Amino acid sequence: MKSIAISGSPRENVGKRDAKELRYQGQVPAVLYGGATQTHFSVSAADLKPVVYTPVVQFIDLDVAGVASQAIIKDMQFHPLTDEILHVDFLLLDESKPVTIEIPILLTGTSPGVKMGGKLTQKLRKLRIKALPKDHLDTIEVSIEGLEVGSSVRVRDIKLPNLTITNTPEDTILSITTSRALRQAEQEAASGKK
Known part of the structure; x- marks a missing residue:
């Protein structure tokens, strides 16, 4: 299966105000779960478009603060009027688990x-x-x-x-x-x- 590389920046603050500020800067709040801990980070909205607006399913090679991992998009939230991506949930892939x-x-x-x-x-x-x-x-x-x-x-x-x-x-x-x-x-x- 094809994969695409996306890099993200870690988030220190999680909450509505921080998420709104990130969206204003062209970033999308995201979370990576499936491992020992959840990782909160943000990714560029422009980097997400080739993954989101296509019928093709792709694995995502995430790089958050130098930590590489392979994931898939598990869930996305869109703005009800503008279809802007509000939040993305990534699921960490484990090669031994289906x-x-x-x-x-x-x-x-x-x-x-x-x-x-x-x-x-x-x-x-x-x-x-x-x-x-x-x-x-x-x-x-x-x-x-x-x-x-x-x-x-x-x-x-x-x-x-x-x-x-x-x-x-x-x-x-x-x-x-x-x-x-x-x-x-x-x-x-x-x-x-x-």
């Missing part, structure tokens, strides 16, 4: 059902995957080759080595349904109209 991350689904191939006029409906865009950090993937590829009208792909149909999918096995990832135009053409053909 972590659950939502990984985006990438559809590959061409479906004969879609070529015949069927409609492809993707209901899930991401899957929750539990695995060791070294085993995580950037994307989960789902092939739609050979899917006809009326076919669907469910979570249980996806097999990934060394990874556990935590979504409900009955959840539908995608389906190919009859489009309105194709349904109308079939009805006209059945009634003999042209």
Whole structure:
């Protein structure tokens, strides 16, 4: 999985007034947890944008006052009106402990059902995957080759080595349904109209 480097500055004071001052300076208050102690620090809002505003999941190589650690974003808080990032929670990764991350689904191939006029409906865009950090993937590829009208792909149909999918096995990832135009053409053909 890809990783991006972000550096932070330790915070001595934690509280509303200090957090507001940091945001005014273009910094975002953050916390790193998952280790023996929590680390409060701030990061540049500009450094967070490539990580936050992308569908790609990335590991983060944090450097806070010379202490390096690998983490993921576990939670973020946004301003309700401006969508400004207010606070970020990072989870420290341990190579020996599994972590659950939502990984985006990438559809590959061409479906004969879609070529015949069927409609492809993707209901899930991401899957929750539990695995060791070294085993995580950037994307989960789902092939739609050979899917006809009326076919669907469910979570249980996806097999990934060394990874556990935590979504409900009955959840539908995608389906190919009859489009309105194709349904109308079939009805006209059945009634003999042209």
